[in-house]
Amino acid sequence: MIRVQGISKSFLVAKRPSGIRHAVKSLFHREYTTVEALQDISFSIAPGEIVGYIGPNGAGKSTTIKVMSGILVPDRGTCSIMGYTPWLDRVPYVQNIGVVFGQRSQLWWDVPVMDSFELLRDIYKIPPAAYRDTLTLLIDTLDLKDIIHTPVRQLSLGQRMRCEIAASLLHSPSILFLDEPTIGLDAVSKIAVRHFIKTINKEKGVTVILTTHDMNDIEALADRILLIGKGSLLYDGSVQGLRSQFGTRRTITAEYRENAHPLQIPGATLLSWTPDRAILSVDTEQIMMSEAITQLSSQVELLDVTIDTQPIEDIIVQMYKEYQL
Amino acid sequence: MTLYFKYMMLLFKSQMQYRASFLLLTLGQCLTPFTVFAGLYFMFDRFGQLQGWDFYEVALCFAVTQMAFSITECFARGFDTFSSLIVSGNFDRLLVRPRSTVVQVFGSRFEFTRIGRLFLSAVVLIWAVTNINVDWTFLKIVALFFMVASGIVIFTSIFILTASISFWTVQGLEIANIFTDGGREMTQYPLNIYQKWVRRFFTFVIPFGCVNYVPLLFILNRDGYQHPVYALTPLAGVLFLIPCLIVWRIGVRHYRSTGS
CATH class of the missing domain: 3.30.70 (Alpha-Beta Plaits)
Known part of the structure; x- marks a missing residue:
């Protein structure tokens, strides 16, 4: 379903030493360093898997997610997801994926959640019947009934995250990318989110790829983990395998x-x-x-x-x- | 297109959440061009005319430009403030939705308070049209309509072009305002009051002259501009949109996201 082969991506980062003097100097002359965000990453993921993608900050997790969701174009390598190349076939491809960025909202801030959902329905051209069914299911399983008519800015983080996840599933995608879905949540919300991810994976067969720093997420959800560090893939296998190899x-x-x-x-x-x-x-x-x-x-x-x-x-x-x- | 209106409705609802702010901003937007217009009025009051142009003729020019600009700012505001979308990384979100980026950026922001500016320019336009020394024919009305419509297209094109630049610079460029605000200030007056190179620039590089100056001469029945084809010159301005959209496409390919 997902086949990533030899993906590399580097960024040109301007060196900016601190201090006013350097700031002024950098206006005229700037030195660049190349940061290898991803180096020759390859893996494949089968339908229905839940894969945990872990690594320290700046390892290249988000970059990989962005390449896989068609936001970034890699320097080298190929990526085929459901027969599409994400960055070339963006529009038909993204109809099949849902993306949640834990730190960024996709809901419109000042209007009730429901209005955002309805706009998303029009963006994704979801047929009315399918929309109604999915929405009922999401409202029930994520317990959104009481908050769906509240403006987003008045929701707590946990409530908002539940709405974010619902929003990314309205068009019934077959792949769900979750970039730190439990960041900043309290224990109850975390468990609710995990439970829900497990449910949609089991019942709808949605393939889930999640990045996280919370190892409890991994232990509760992922059958398989990919460990990335400094842009290279270091480990690909089950959690048990990791234990027997390192623990x-x-x-x-x-x-x-x-x-x-x-x-x-x-x-x-x-x-x-x-x-x-x-x-x-x-x-x-x-x-x-x-x-x-x-x-x-x-x-x-x-x-x-x-x-x-x-x-x-x-x-x-x-x-x-x-x-x- | 229907999606665009859906976006508009949603953002209008958002805007209405802050009613007092909306009303005050609208009033402010009405007063800003009013002071400029008052300046124009007193200048003509003092000097009578400007290189052969009388007050109502310049007022017409002013109204058309202000009208086109305020409508553009209302509906293409997403491109005007596009760099904030890049800086915050929220452009990522647009890329994972199955619609064209242009439609989504258009829909990302509306500046409804520009109604104030639009209202003022409409008043000036009506005042100028009723007082100006012109026999209004159907073709002249069409020309006037085209002036506003193509003006909107050109301002929008410039917004798109400057927005595209932020794919490379991340931060928006104030220099781009030379063409947007500067273009607006310039074309409030008939172009022939300026130096030749300024005229050339605004006719052939950014075709403000085609949409504003030339059809104005046609409406006023000036020598050499009586042929009906001059009524249609605003359409040439529309061509300016094409290179701007091409630059936009290149920019999207060049996009590098920020943050985690």
């Missing part, structure tokens, strides 16, 4: 009957120790978990043991470090 460390918290000697287990590092409690970090590549537990129980009288896998957030931070992003 090999487990944390053991052990409580035991008082013991004066610090624990010593080869292959594990002691993170903290008191006479009745210890936290260990175990690298499962060096020592099997069962072996570690055996060692542990031979040294102390165990009362309670909890084993935690590394949170995905830590794995990502670790990966960022590893790739020096």
Whole structure:
């Protein structure tokens, strides 16, 4: 469905040192640096997938989304989405996609949400019957009934984001691009948004590509993640795969009957120790978990043991470090 | 076209949310050209005529230009303030909608307060038309209509052209106002009061002369301009739109989005 091959994009950025003197100087003479926003990015996405697109700020996430939605023209590479090349077949292509920019509104600020929806209906030339059905569905699932007649400027961020998502789905697109859809939302709104994304993916088979900094979004939604850093694709695979590849460390918290000697287990590092409690970090590549537990129980009288896998957030931070992003 | 009216209705609703601001701005827009017009009036009151042009003739010229300009500012305001769309990155939004960018930019903004300016120019136009020393024929009325209509097209073209420049410069260029505001100020007066190079520029580069000066001479029955073809010269001005739209298309291809 989506096939991206060898996409590269660079920007020419003017160097602007701070200070008045440099500002004046740059009026006459300017130095440019080339920033490689994307370097040889390739991937393909099948219909019905939810793909999480992650990476630190400035890694090229938004640039990729913009190339895929036909806003930017890449320097090199090809991109074929549903048989269209986004930047060449813009008008017929965008009829099939929905785009939500978390930080930018697509609704008209001073009028009730409903008016925006109706204008979008005319922009996308949605047939009246289809429009009515979709609208009812969206109002029910996103719980918009009470806010649909309120001007956008009076909505809370969470309410607005629900309307934004509804607005981008009015024309029943088969692909939905979400650029940081949960940015700035409270826990309740985040869960509502996630739940909804999951629902439309399951029930309508909408392919979803989302960028986010919230790893909970990824864990709740994405079957697959793409990690991008400094313009290159670093990882493409499942969340579990990421865990087994990078998250090999487990944390053991052990409580035991008082013991004066610090624990010593080869292959594990002691993170903290008191006479009745210890936290260990175990690298499962060096020592099997069962072996570690055996060692542990031979040294102390165990009362309670909890084993935690590394949170995905830590794995990502670790990966960022590893790739020096 | 129907979409354009839908946009207009929506933005009109938005504008009505701020009623007091709307009324005051409209009044202000009415008074600004009024002061210019008052200046014109007192000048003629003092000197009688300007290089063979009497007051009502110049008033007609003034009214036509002001009318075309105010209508353009009302309906093509999206292009006039286009650089803000680029700076904020909201042009991205337009690109992911399945309609032509030109229609969407037109629909992005309307300046309804220009009604004030339009009202004043209509009053001046009627005053000038009823007092001017002209035998109104059908063709002359057509010529007058074309003057306003093509004036709108030319001002719109200039707006589109200057908007296109912001694809390269991001920030809008005040220099472009030389052609919009400057063009308006120039063409309020018959072109022959200016230097030859100014006249040439505004006839052949930006064809204000075709839409304003030449048909005015036809309406006034001046020597050498009596042939009916001069009534149709405003149509030549419409051709100016074509290169402007081409530059716009190139600009859209060149667009580089901002921010995240």
